[in-house]
Amino acid sequence: MTGAEALIKCLENQGVEYIFGYPGGAVIPIFDALVNSKIKLILVRHEQGATHMADGYARATGKPGVVCVTSGPAATNAITGIMTAMMDSIPMIVLTGQTITPLLGKDAFQETDTFSVSMPVVKHNYLVKKANEIPRIVKEAFYITQTGRPGPVLIDLPKDTTAGEFTASTLDPEMDIPGYKLPAKIKSVDIKAFAKQFKNSKKPLLLVGHGAVISKAHKEVLAFAEKIKAPVATTLLGKGAFPESHPLSLGMIGMHGTAYSNKALIGCDLICSIGSRWDDRVNTNNMEFCLGAKKLHIDIDQGEINKIVKPDSYLIGDAKEILTELLKHVDPLETGTWLKEMDFYKKEFPLHYSNEHGLTAQYVIDLAYQITKGKSIVVTDVGQHQMWAAQFYRTDYPDSWLSSGGAGTMGYGFPAALGAQFGRPKDHVLAIVGDGGFQMTFYELATASIHKLPVKVLVIDNKYLGMVRQWQELFFDNRLSGVDLEGNPDFVKLGEAYGIKGFHIDNVEKAQEIMTQALNYKGPAIIHAEVIKEDNVFPMIPAGKSAYHMIIEPPTEKLERPSGST
């Protein structure tokens, strides 16, 4: 048996269904071993596509996505997708080829120091030195990627380790990771002390993040919120951890969150984060964040404690486990007035749009929500359409909102949607992408076409890089620089070139009829929606300002340039 054959057997034993890959010299032995394997190889068109596909597969199924690419340029092409997975805590195994061990560090053909290049963007990584190490490393990698706070693990495989003879006696050796620490079981005394913190709160707010989604804690979040009668806001990636049609839901919070969720941020006397990291899209200004409110933090990662917010109390562990215990020790709170206040804000400042100047992205997304009855797995790209999708495609079910949150990777949406469809072939998958981001990774149309993946790709086309244009309009005297995407292809013809059905919408009157046809089409489809060119996402909290400075309606006066990061 070769090292590569041992590798594939180990992957089979881990239950791997798919490998998203692209071959090259240093991984030929691995691709050779795949010929006789039951694992299905999905040949992508670019390594970035492979990593985003594996990411989408992982988010949609909860299982690690597996990628296999060659050395050098293939490994560096994969980095963006690995970084995206790292920022959003996604389980992923990335196998990279490498030059043979005697040539390591000698500038061999297609050699790059993948171990070092990937180090800042992985949870852990390995450089294999001997074929016999492969089973232990694969076992450790799968354990590390899925447990605790998930994250990508990369295994760099010099070609002589995969082509060489495997002579070890077992494919299931002991792991050797004494430094790998998972949170200890939480003591009941700590749970009780934490539960006490809620006592007497009249204006509690639950801030629910991706950690609650990953932990599959949606039932517990619902039970907890209903028991203490607290409103719930989610982060962008927390969408799905709490049903957005529920009366206690405030929708998405933060920079482009609902006005009422940000009003809650200002007014609350207690905020409890469940699996969010107080990120700068939510905590836009740490000095003015939830002034006077008690801050509680539940996170599986001890590294998140005190990183941004110093909590009054915290628990380190799995959200589902903690909430299950916490539920036993909390009592209903007197939140009647607070909830009435929230209802007032919901009525006073609802999310809204108008088609008076032509077809808007918001309307198209709202149509998609209504036609699919909110049951699609929605996968977005990054930019204005992403925020509008977050606002207008309400997420009621867990694992059905996939978006590049931490990294904000343009080009993520479409390949990730394909990965989600591979993982959940019976579900309706809707990719909502912008004209900018789609053009970064549309080459995977070939993959969609070959595998007849019935993904619907809604291209929101305003022929601008809309989010940057919005900033330039609002903060830079409308001096547009580098945002004009005139010259976009005809996206319907682009789809046809790959044998994919195209639909075109450019007016309000026909939109509903065409969207209904397109979303119910049996195979893969592109829905090219040409929307009004200049529209802005509101509400908006300028970067670096606090929720007190939220802009709810288009401003009439000049705004100062934001001090925050981006």
Place this chain on the structure above:
Amino acid sequence: MTAIKSKDGFTHTISMLVANKPGVLVRIAMAFSRRGFNIDSLVVSPSANEKFSRMTITAQGDPETLEQIIRQANKLVDVIHAWEHNDQEAIHSELALFKVRKKGNSKSVINGLIKAFQARIIDDSEDSFIIEQVGETKELDKLEDILKKYGVVEMVRTGKVVMVKGHQPT
């Protein structure tokens, strides 16, 4: 968190027990460099168990950032533990070599200078002496200041190592 206020801010001494594997040093160095922390000294050595290495790192900076670095270091798969230690709970020691030029300095003058310290002449060459000193960092700093007046040609210091007193592990 405990730290000693130094002239430039806070000096912290962190002790780590890490897996004896390639890449560990880079992972830890990255936890510091990513947050703009400069490492003053770093000592890597074997530990009593051959599977693990011992690292002692001294660095200066604000305690909040350092807390983050320690938390991030503790997250690394190859780090068994990372702890900060203060002077009360741990023994601190360091070794220095000073090469002092001979011109104008007789052996008896040098011996006179170093006798108050845990130091000795370990090389007596034609042009220079090499003095070896072992002790706490501040003692090494003191002798360094004295010897500089007599012409230090070269200096090497190992960086601080620590060991916690009593039954607590380092």
